Amino acid sequence: MSTPINSPILVTGATGKQGGAVVRALLQAGRPVRAMTRDPHSAAAQALAAQGVEVVKGDFNDAASLDGAFAGVDGVFSMQMGSHPGDPDTEIVTGKALIEAAGRAGVDTVVHTSVARAGDQKNFVGWDEGRWEPLYWDNKAAVIDMVKAKGFRHWTILKPAMIMQNLVPPMVESMYPSLRERGRFETAIEPDTGIDWISAEDIGAFAAAAFAEPARFHGHEIDLAADTFTLPEVAAKISGATGKSVSAITLSKEEALAQPYGELGYRHESWNNVEGYKVDIEAAGSWGVPLTTLDQFIEQNRDKFVIG
Secondary structure, three states, X not given: OOOOOOOOEEEOOOOOHHHHHHHHHHHHOOOOEEEEEOOOOOHHHXXXXXXXXXXXXXXXXXXXXXXXXXXXOOEEEEOOOOOEOOEOOXXXXXXXXXXXXXXXXXXXXXXEEOOOOOOOHHHOOOHHHOOOOHHHHHHHHHHHHHHHHOOOOEEEEEEEOEEHHHHOOOOHHHHOHHHHHXXXXXXXXXXXXXXXEEOHXXXXXXXXXXXXXXXXXXXXXXXXXXXXXXXXXXXXXXXXXXXXXXXXXXXXXXXXXXXXXXXXXXXXXXXXXXXXXXOOHHHHHOOOOOOOOHHHHHHHXXXXXXXX
């Protein structure tokens, strides 16, 4: 049974790529949307308000402000930034604050976005030897467990793989700066390593579907990807769409460690060679939510690519 569409959905991270996609999908479905921000007067917040979004002030470190933001909402889209050694606590602190506030408000449906393989990290090759970054995976899994344990009437966990929007500004600047600077992917990812890709717009569509049919989606952790392609294949697709030369090279460990993200970046990139997201794409497509292929995304965004 579908829920009434007159109760607002609170979207956190509404100015980001996933939260923004959720806002657009909900508005398209005719659902009232409330966005929480620390500064409702910011340009990004005002842009949301111009779309018909109710923008409210809320701070994860201020329980009273959260209670005000959560009052009267039917559902919450939850997302937190991933943890790393430079910021080991924020994801857990904000995740717990959000989940506790949602519980106090009696929220019916929580849709939480995480990452594919979160919760499976103890099965990674070399996990016990400390081969991969534990904070990132353990904190992701911990917030998922908090959502599941809180006792919400309906909950859904979305677990996206690599997000296609990382290929274009603004995310490409941090994910693949060499694409803009030299027209090529320079990573520790091997040329034959397949990467699972999902568009942020599809994450938004799945969230909107879960809010529309909470009983059907309840209790599911859904891995999300639409395609699997290697970086050389992705480079060829971008080159074909833009008419610009794009290539992909694999850095040695020493070269990767010399990059700005150093050890952390090397672990993240080389993880793809050993483990990867391993999304069952057929299962992702079985929910009846249309998925955007990488070819479609590149064509739709062909003018946004910045290639050196």
